[in-house]
């Protein structure tokens with residue numbers, strides 16, 4: 001057994017329903033086989049376990065590993081394509097790169113960059129938008145398994161209004177998706193996600209094939225995009241003859257295992273339907289800002305009872321850090337003025353951790369530091385003299401420290417990351433006391 005010693009922050013109680021940030025100052029978590037067996041003050045737990053190894057994380061803060069509920073594996077190398085709205089950005093920036101993943105050697109390099117980008121940002125669980133090429137999807141599952149990252153991913157499918165080399169057809173989509181699910185779903189930490197790119201690029205027969213795969217793989221998730229950009233929304237309504245959420249729902253694709261990204265331009269009817277189905281929405285603030293998609297109506301999602309979590313949406317999103325996305329979520333609500341939801345730091349932590357675990361149906365396993373959860377954690381320990389180090393040294397309390405982490409923190413402040421008790425970043429020689 002191992003005692004992790006440090007100051008632990010998490011959000012086991014819903015902060016949108018009165019729950020507060022939980023702080024264990026000079027605390028300890030007792031971990032065996034990757035599971036948290038006990039928590040308390042360091043003094044108490046050390047007295048009970050005098051001979052166990054201690055990992056000393058004092059100084060800085062220990063947060064639950066982040067849960068990124070929307071991130072594109074093939075886009076890691078095109079982050080930063082600014083100045084275009086969604087459909088132009090897809091055509092000129094994202095999709096040409098996605099086509100390069102037809103080459104398995106190229107896809108392997110991208111998978112390595114992608115997984116190390118996530119882990120380096122403190123993300124330990126992710127719902128990953130895969131590739132249009134099945135061998136590339138195998139590659140990202142294999143790289144995540146090698147490193148230990150928890151991912152849910154799948155084959156991205158499209159059969160209209162997309163470049164020729166990314167086309168599939170319903171039969172091939174069904175066959176390749178089922179084969180990938182048979183290889184990866186439930187294997188280690190991997191799960192399968194049925195992934196129609198967006199209903200703009202998917203015919204009805206293709207969405208029906210997605211429904212077939214979803215029903216024949218128990219526990220599989222469904223992920224896609226919805227209501228991101230006004231031109232996109234108009235096109236979907238013309239092509240499908242219904243609203244955006246209904247274009248998925250009429251094929252049985254909207255349920256409690258569904259995560260739809262963006263939803264910036266949702267109608268009340270659509271929010272009502274999402275709530276009724278128990279589906280979740282991935283809020284992707286840096287992407288919404290970079291592509292000029294709009295400001296996310298969080299208060300309306302809350303009012304309708306729609307579950308919301310965070311996504312980095314790399315590569316329209318501008319990086320892997322959910323600290324940056326949390327700050328972006330806060331800023332977007334400020335810019336909405338009276339229509340905005342007044343977010344506080346504990347909300348941001350919940351959105352980046354426990355809410356993500358909830359959206360992915362993994363609340364029993366990850367998302368906070370309660371006894372019984374897997375020890376998925378990140379140690380935020382800025383280098384001496386950096387702005388975050390100065391900020392943390394002068395924080396009034398844990399909520400203020402958390403605000404400073406979201407305002408100032410970057411992946412370079414994430415010193416170490418553990419998944420199920422295993423260190424997944426480079427070993428730190430000073431860690432073991």
Ligand code: GUN
Pocket residue numbers: 072086090094197198225228287313316
């Ligand atoms: N809609 C369809 N594909 C994409 C994508 O790759 N990124 C974003 N942000 N929206 C999409």
Ligand code: ZN
Pocket residue numbers: 070072129225261313
């Ligand atoms: Zn996306």
